[in-house]
Amino acid sequence: MDHSKYNDNNDNNNNEQPNTFASIPERDYVNTVGHASVGSDVDLAWLRQLYLPKVSPEKTILEDGTVQYHMQRSYPAIRQLSPAKRERILVTGGAGFVGSHLVDRLMWMGHEVIVLDNFFTGSKRNVQHWIGHPHFELVSHDVVDPFMIEVSQIYHLACPASPPHYQYNPTKTVKTSVMGTINMLGLAKRTKARFLLTSTSEIYGDPEEHPQKETYWGHVNPIGPRACYDEGKRIAETLTYSYMRQNDVDVRVARIFNTLGPRMSPADGRVVSNFIMQAIKGEPLTLYGDGDQTRSFQYVHDLVDGLILLMNKNFMEPVNLGNTEEYTIKDFAYMIRDQVLTSPVPTPVNEVEIKILPAAMDDPKKRKPDISRAKKYLGWEPRFAVKQGLQETVDWFKLQVAEGAI
Numbered sequence: 001m002d003h004s005k006y007n008d009n010n011d012n013n014n015n016e017q018p019n020t021f022a023s024i025p026e027r028d029y030v031n032t033v034g035h036a037s038v039g040s041d042v043d044l045a046w047l048r049q050l051y052l053p054k055v056s057p058e059k060t061i062l063e064d065g066t067v068q069y070h071m072q073r074s075y076p077a078i079r080q081l082s083p084a085k086r087e088r089i090l091v092t093g094g095a096g097f098v099g100s101h102l103v104d105r106l107m108w109m110g111h112e113v114i115v116l117d118n119f120f121t122g123s124k125r126n127v128q129h130w131i132g133h134p135h136f137e138l139v140s141h142d143v144v145d146p147f148m149i150e151v152s153q154i155y156h157l158a159c160p161a162s163p164p165h166y167q168y169n170p171t172k173t174v175k176t177s178v179m180g181t182i183n184m185l186g187l188a189k190r191t192k193a194r195f196l197l198t199s200t201s202e203i204y205g206d207p208e209e210h211p212q213k214e215t216y217w218g219h220v221n222p223i224g225p226r227a228c229y230d231e232g233k234r235i236a237e238t239l240t241y242s243y244m245r246q247n248d249v250d251v252r253v254a255r256i257f258n259t260l261g262p263r264m265s266p267a268d269g270r271v272v273s274n275f276i277m278q279a280i281k282g283e284p285l286t287l288y289g290d291g292d293q294t295r296s297f298q299y300v301h302d303l304v305d306g307l308i309l310l311m312n313k314n315f316m317e318p319v320n321l322g323n324t325e326e327y328t329i330k331d332f333a334y335m336i337r338d339q340v341l342t343s344p345v346p347t348p349v350n351e352v353e354i355k356i357l358p359a360a361m362d363d364p365k366k367r368k369p370d371i372s373r374a375k376k377y378l379g380w381e382p383r384f385a386v387k388q389g390l391q392e393t394v395d396w397f398k399l400q401v402a403e404g405a406i
């Protein structure tokens, strides 16, 4: 594939570029993602270019050393879709980590996308490359309040997703899950839009079944510090299926397992961003508990494929989306340390220590998806190995730090 055609928006940019993904040697890895059957197939290089312009806007350095940044004025190339095939799609939480990648892919596919976000954990920067595009609209709105619009599909992602974010204001987290989901289901009911809820593996709690199938009902502490999120998502699922039974809303539910990738928040308190940021700064990697808890991480582009496939297939039961490659947290610590130290983006440190701390409350010991349903009904399974997703994430974090963007 000829990538140069996607870079025509940078024609006028003759300023020096800092390290970018372009400077990272091609690895012997997966280089395309998506499914041609739904038009979501795309070259990884096209997606990568979207993470970069926002941290490397065209800039002029004045004689006194002052840096002036210029707004981006043109857009990444997208696929042409006939108006008859073009969906009008609402993405709540579209300025967040997962949402912004979903927006990128839907834009790439040629659809019209409206993002609704209150910017609690999301950021305009994540979608700034689309602002002003005729197919794109960004609306500052809290899903706790009703919202009216005509759309044909709703991806409902709006909800803080990491412990420090959802525990910051637990009551608001519950309101977001309950009232936000009621509002979006009400909208789906009125407009006859198809509705997709991004639920979570957290609804399984600290699972007694391993790996977790969609038929498992979970083991959740209803009054613990994670309950505002776990129970909030459980009731969001209940609401989704109530609207399906009572009001014929066409629903989809994705149960998302841990995901990593560019645009993750460095302050989300999750193990991956914690380890990466600690390693980049040369601080010890903090391991909570014995480090034998296991986790699986999928690369965000795989998740986006799964979400788009689910939305476009005729399958209404919950579907797990996650990577089955399982690692202990300890393994992750070593892998991240090595990747940070050997990444082609330069590192100021050459040694990183690993430090053991007491276990966090209600931290699940094991978490691994059973994805046979996704394989059977969506034809989906992750394409990226954990190692590649992690390496790309490490490179992105390092570029952000080098740019002073995080």
Ligand SMILES: NC(=O)c1ccc[n+]([C@@H]2O[C@H](COP(=O)([O-])OP(=O)(O)OC[C@H]3O[C@@H](n4cnc5c(N)ncnc54)[C@H](O)[C@@H]3O)[C@@H](O)[C@H]2O)c1
Pocket (backbone or CB within 6 Å): 092, 093, 094, 095, 096, 097, 098, 099, 116, 117, 118, 119, 120, 121, 122, 123, 141, 142, 143, 144, 156, 157, 158, 159, 160, 161, 162, 165, 176, 180, 198, 199, 200, 201, 255, 256, 257, 258, 259, 260
């Ligand atoms: N990232 C993961 O590993 C993961 C795992 C399981 C489930 N999920 C689910 O995927 C979705 C997206 O997660 P993410 O990782 O991108 O999180 P994120 O925090 O990056 O994105 C959430 C977005 O929702 C917005 N938001 C929050 N509350 C809102 C409100 N009341 N009104 C409007 N907008 C609001 C935030 O500003 C942000 O842009 C969430 O529903 C989350 O529960 C994510």
